[in-house]
Amino acid sequence: MMKRAAAAAVGGALAVGAVPVVLSAMGFTGAGIAASSIAAKMMSAAAIANGGGVSAGSLVATLQSVGAAGLSTSSNILLASVGSVLGACLGNSPSSSLPAEPKAKGDEARENVPQGEPPKSPLKSEKHEE
Known part of the structure; x- marks a missing residue:
């Protein structure tokens, strides 16, 4: 439960902490959209799609607003x-602690356990050439 x-x-x-960092890395900064950033490319695409300007309430406008002013208190609570x-x-899902597979009887590791009978020596030929 504590985990x-x-x-x-x-x-x-x-x-809550990742949103400003990610937006800033994308180019949505407090000073505006950073040149040659993902945000600049998004703004350019939005402006081309809208005939020259970025419409209010669009994704680019909203992200720029959040990048400049941050999230509101209610948005931070929701996030x-x-x-x-x-x-x-x-945190509740099992990560690397997978359950062990059931072992069959007699499947344990053994150390130097003698087998039933010792190995046979190689057969010798009955013909001896001298």
Whole structure:
């Protein structure tokens, strides 16, 4: 239960903290859209599609607003909630601790256990050439 709660807390904090970092890396900064960035390419495509301007409420406009001013309190709460749920789900899933396969009887490792009878020596030819 504690593992799940910790994963939920980490997921929520990570979701809220990652948004500004990701938007800034994409080029949506507080000073505007960075030149030669993914954001600039998105803005160019949106402007071409709309006949020369970026329409208000479009994805590019919304991301620029968030990049410049940050998320509102209600958006941060919603994002933290979603991140907490995802973190709790991922924290509850088995990662590298897969269940062991059932072993068959007599399948254990053995060390120097003698076999039924010793190996036979090679057969000798009855004809001896001298």
